[in-house]
Amino acid sequence: MADIPRRVPVAAPLAESAWRVRARRWRELLTATLANPTTVIGLVLIIGMLAVALFAPLLTEPNTPDPYQMPRDWGALNEPPGTPGHLLGTTNTGGDVLYGIIWGARTSLRLSLIVVSITAVVGVAVGSLAGFSGGRIDEILMRIVDVFLSIPELIFALAIAAVLGPSFRNIILALAVVFWVKYARIMRAQIIHIKKNDYVDAARVIGDSGWRIYATDVLPNSITPVIVQATLDMGHIVLVGATLSFIGLAEAGLAEWGVLVSEGQAGISAGRWWASTFPGLMVFLWALAFNLVGDGLRDVLDPRTESAR
Amino acid sequence: MQIRDYVLRRLLILPLLVVGTSLIVFSLTRIGGSPIGIYLSHEMDDQEVAQLEERFHLDDPLPVQYVYWATGVLRGDLGWSGVAAAPVTQVFPAKLTASMELAIASAIVAVVLGISLGTYAGARRNRLPDHITRIFSISGASMPLFWFAILLLIVFWVNLGWFPVGRSNAEIFHSIPHPTGMYTIDALLAFDLTALRDALWHLALPAITLGYGATAIIARMMRSSLVEELQEDYVDAARAKGLPERLVLKRHARRNALIPTVTVIGLTFGFLLQGAVVAEIIFQWPGLGRWMADAVLRGDQATIMAYVMFTSVLFLFVNLAVDVVYAYLDRRVVLGE
Numbered sequence: 001m002a003d004i005p006r007r008v009p010v011a012a013p014l015a016e017s018a019w020r021v022r023a024r025r026w027r028e029l030l031t032a033t034l035a036n037p038t039t040v041i042g043l044v045l046i047i048g049m050l051a052v053a054l055f056a057p058l059l060t061e062p063n064t065p066d067p068y069q070m071p072r073d074w075g076a077l078n079e080p081p082g083t084p085g086h087l088l089g090t091t092n093t094g095g096d097v098l099y100g101i102i103w104g105a106r107t108s109l110r111l112s113l114i115v116v117s118i119t120a121v122v123g124v125a126v127g128s129l130a131g132f133s134g135g136r137i138d139e140i141l142m143r144i145v146d147v148f149l150s151i152p153e154l155i156f157a158l159a160i161a162a163v164l165g166p167s168f169r170n171i172i173l174a175l176a177v178v179f180w181v182k183y184a185r186i187m188r189a190q191i192i193h194i195k196k197n198d199y200v201d202a203a204r205v206i207g208d209s210g211w212r213i214y215a216t217d218v219l220p221n222s223i224t225p226v227i228v229q230a231t232l233d234m235g236h237i238v239l240v241g242a243t244l245s246f247i248g249l250a251e252a253g254l255a256e257w258g259v260l261v262s263e264g265q266a267g268i269s270a271g272r273w274w275a276s277t278f279p280g281l282m283v284f285l286w287a288l289a290f291n292l293v294g295d296g297l298r299d300v301l302d303p304r305t306e307s308a309r
Numbered sequence: 310m311q312i313r314d315y316v317l318r319r320l321l322i323l324p325l326l327v328v329g330t331s332l333i334v335f336s337l338t339r340i341g342g343s344p345i346g347i348y349l350s351h352e353m354d355d356q357e358v359a360q361l362e363e364r365f366h367l368d369d370p371l372p373v374q375y376v377y378w379a380t381g382v383l384r385g386d387l388g389w390s391g392v393a394a395a396p397v398t399q400v401f402p403a404k405l406t407a408s409m410e411l412a413i414a415s416a417i418v419a420v421v422l423g424i425s426l427g428t429y430a431g432a433r434r435n436r437l438p439d440h441i442t443r444i445f446s447i448s449g450a451s452m453p454l455f456w457f458a459i460l461l462l463i464v465f466w467v468n469l470g471w472f473p474v475g476r477s478n479a480e481i482f483h484s485i486p487h488p489t490g491m492y493t494i495d496a497l498l499a500f501d502l503t504a505l506r507d508a509l510w511h512l513a514l515p516a517i518t519l520g521y522g523a524t525a526i527i528a529r530m531m532r533s534s535l536v537e538e539l540q541e542d543y544v545d546a547a548r549a550k551g552l553p554e555r556l557v558l559k560r561h562a563r564r565n566a567l568i569p570t571v572t573v574i575g576l577t578f579g580f581l582l583q584g585a586v587v588a589e590i591i592f593q594w595p596g597l598g599r600w601m602a603d604a605v606l607r608g609d610q611a612t613i614m615a616y617v618m619f620t621s622v623l624f625l626f627v628n629l630a631v632d633v634v635y636a637y638l639d640r641r642v643v644l645g646e
Contacts, residue, residue: 038447146322147329150628151621154583155601159617162605163337239453243587246455248606261455265591273463280456287451295447 032300042292049286053105060099068103068255070095078267081274089274091263095253097278103255104279108238108286111172115237118176120230123183124223130184131191132214142188148181154240161249168250171241179233186229190222197221224301231297235290242283257283316633323625330621331382334614335375382618388611392603397615400600406490407476408596411519411588412581414493414512418520419527420574424567426524427531431566432558434536442528449525454584458518458591465514472514475593481507515592519584523577530573535566575631582620 033039052059056067063071073086073094081089081097088097130141148156160174194200195218203213242258244250250259257279264275353361362368366377381388387397430442465472477492485499493512496504538544539562547557585598593599597616604612 143322143325143329147326147333150326150330150625151333151617152579152583152624154586155617155620158586158601158605159334159337159613160340162608162613163340163610166606235451239451242453243455246453247586247590247602258453258455261453261459265459268459268463268467271467273467276456276459277463280453280459283453284448284451284456287453288448291447291451 029300033296036296036299038292039296042289042296045285045289046293049105049289050109052102053109056102056106059102060096063099063255068107070100070103070253070255070260078272080272088278089272091260091275092267092272093253093263095260095263095275097260097264097275100255100260101257101278101282104257104260104282105286107168107254107256108241108283111168111175111241112234112237114172115175115179115241116230116233119180119233120183120226122176123180123185124187124226126180127184127187127189128191128214128219131188131195132210132218134192138188141184145181145184148178149185153178154243157240157244158247158249161244166249166251168245168254168256171244171249174244175237175241179237182229182233183226186225187222190225191218194218194222228294228298228301231290232294233290235287235294239283239287312636315636319629319632323629326625327622330625331379331618332375334618334621335378337617338378338610338614339371339374387615390600390604390612390615391609392600392607392612397611401597401615401619403490404595404597404600407594408585408589408598410491410493411512411515411585411594411596414516415518415520415523415581415584416574418516419523419577422520423524423527423574424531424570426528427570428535428558428563428566430528431532431535431539434539439532442532446525446529446532449522449529452521454518454522454587455591457521458514458588461514461518462591473511474514476511476595478507478511515588515594518592519581519588522580522584523574526577526580527570527573531566531570534569535562538562538566541565572631572635575627575634578627578631579624582624 034043056062063069070091070093073090073096075094076083076086076090077094078092079086079090081087083089086096086098088101090096091100126141126145130138157171157174157178160177161170164170164173200213200217203217208216238257242256242261245254245256245258246262248262250256252259252263260279261276261283264272264277264279267275359368366374369377385398387401389395390397390400393400426442426445430439433439462474466474481504482492485495485501485504487495488498489495492508493505496502496508541562544557544562547561548554552560585596586602587598588594589596589599590602597619600612601616603609604616
């Protein structure tokens with residue numbers, strides 16, 4: 001692997017402005033990331049999935065009034081793949097599997113973007129507060145984090161979603177409640193580590209305020225593991241979300257992969273394999289893509305931490 | 310910090326975490342509104358409702374309610390399960406043994422398969438078996454369990470007809486007594502080969518499904534620690550004295566590579582707990598996970614809370630055990646901080 005400086009050296013060549021150093025560093029990162037073939041495979045998969053999600057209205061005729069609801073073709077129940085008009089077949093309620101896959105990509109993108117942005121922001125805020133202030137605040141916040149981590153995540157999310165009542169919105173809420181803790185832990189550890197650096201002391205000596213030190217010196221230098229975790233979570237959250245909706249916590253008829261697998265499950269004993277197989281494959285590919293890129297990013301950004309999973 | 314202090318510290322925090330968890334579980338029961346709903350009927354007037362609230366202490370402030378709830382739980386009162394139509398504590402043991410049997414079987418699958426795959430790949434670094442194992446391991450973290458289970462069903466149940474679903478054949482089930490509730494052990498105790506075959510036959514697919522994620526993790530860990538061990542000097546020494554490669558691997562490298570792997574095995578326990586819900590739904594396995602799933606869909610709060618509380622406490626103890634073992638095996642890790 002190419003040798004990438006983890007931080008902009010304190011004594012950067014004076015001729016090079018700060019943003020040029022940063023730009024050069026990003027270019028080097030990009031080159032190193034793209035040198036790994038599995039990362040590239042993951043990236044291609046992600047781009048493909050994002051394209052499907054973004055162009056869903058062009059790929060299929062959106063259902064009215066709500067495009068996220070499966071259209072029902074009651075004249076074509078349980079059609080096998082290859083049927084004209086239903087390329088990947090239909091479910092036992094006449095839902096077009098291809099439509100579900102395409103709009104399911106959009107649903108998954110929505111789910112993962114919302115949950116990852118909420119959890120990352122909350123987690124980074126809590127972790128920063130704990131790591132930066134230390135002492136009592138740190139102790140209390142970290143014990144709360146410990147409590148949240150002591151309940152297995154799927155079971156925790158399942159219980160929250162169940163108490164709130166079955167709907168996709170509540171799945172999003174439940175996942176947001178469960179997943180912020182990882183970021184808090186990562187961020188706190190990073191901050192404590194970065195705080196020890198000389199350049200932070202230097203900033204303090206020249207009289208920078210605590211907030212300024214955090215924003216310009218600490219945060220930019222401790223954010224990389226958060227980026228890695230967020231990438232992995234983009235996949236993981238869709239996996240857990242689909243599991244919750246497979247169990248039955250999303251609205252029936254939602255164009256979502258887990259819902260479709262669950263709908264198709266009834267037909268497999270009769271040999272109708274397609275309604276479950278294709279949407280499940282999408283969940284797998286989605287999670288795989290982000291795992292590959294996340295692992296690749298970790299190798300480049302954070303070579304010291306081996307994958308713990 | 311001494312290891313003893315570390316263990317003591319962890320033990321002291323444990324009750325705090327259990328209380329914290331119970332607070333979360335208690336808040337969950339109150340998020341969905343007052344639990345008075347299950348006792349109400351249309352004929353009641355306001356006064357009767359108020360009487361009921363007083364009887365169950367629901368008119369008290371929340372902290373007081375929590376104390377009542379927690380003392381109830383400590384006394385073994387986990388409430389009434391609507392799904393099972395019985396008190397939670399009465400149904401729990403039978404469901405637990407069913408889940409335990411599945412969990413143990415999956416753990417065996419995962420440990421045996423994971424260690425052998427990891428060894429096989431690690432000894433053939435950067436060759437085809439290594440690449441295949443790598444793909445298998447990466448897939449493990451991305452595989453939706455519910456999809457994997459359905460694929461197994463489509464292939465082995467629907468198309469090949471090799472394996473059944475459910476937990477046992479009713480006729481065979483009634484042919485032997487069931488003192489333990491774990492059907493494989495019951496069959497062994499009764500010296501009944503047909504029953505044993507039936508029990509194992511029903512266990513196979515759910516155990517493979519549930520064990521898959523853990524297998525991937527264990528294989529990955531085993532592979533990387535074996536690769537590391539094989540670069541050590543003592544391996545060169547063993548080779549230099551003319552020991553066959555097979556024995557170098559078996560007697561020297563693998564033994565040392567097993568140490569970090571063993572701690573990872575404990576961590577995969579979480580996988581088994583969480584995956585059980587999905588595996589039990591799909592294979593119609595009458596354990597805790599399926600009970601939880603039914604409870605979730607029918608709003609059976611008592612069951613949900615008992616399950617969350619139970620799995621969390623179990624999870625806490627297992628994690629503690631893993632961390633302690635890890636601390637003993639690799640002293641640098643915890644003691645540095």
